[in-house]
Amino acid sequence: MKGRHGLTLNKLEEDRELSGEFKRFLEYNQHSIENLNFILWFKAYKQRFNELQQSEQDKSISPKSKSKKKHKIGSPPPEQPFRPEIDQVITIYFDKASHFELNLPEDIQKAVIDLANLSTHPDCFLKAYDHVHYLIESSSIPEFLNHKYPQTSKPSSSSKFKQFFRSL
Helix, strand or coil: CCCCCCCCHHHHHHCHHHHHHHHHHHHHHCCCHHHHHHHHHHHHHHHHHHCCCHHHHCCCCCCCCCCCCCCCCCCCCCCCCCHHHHHHHHHHHHCCCCCCCCCCCHHHHHHHHHHHHHCCCHHHHHHHHHHHHHHHHHHHHHHHHHHHCCCCCCCCHHHHHHHHHHHC
């Protein structure tokens, strides 16, 4: 997504100085650094998952899969790749008691938890990723740009005087 400001999260990530400022803004001004941390984790996790051998990936069914192969309801299959990491991510970003809980609609939060308890496939987190990515691009980036490059909507008093004298 690209807002009217023209700056996307991908462009921000490419600029080291600007991305550092953006991280500080999220942490100290907007108090939402967990959104960026989740996005960065998800991208890295998806890449690591996709680099696994296919036999390892097959242990974690994608929620998008049309496969009839299902696990017993309520229990994940044994030996899924990255299971301890996924359990930790659920605790950090989706547990209501966590200080780093993502600001997600209840239906998305519940769906992600349910899916991630059964599978470690990255697609389990897509709805949360899409929502958080949207929040960053539609709200956090514009607020950051307004903070970094404030635009005064009212003319300064010296401008008012200049306009007054020009009108004479």
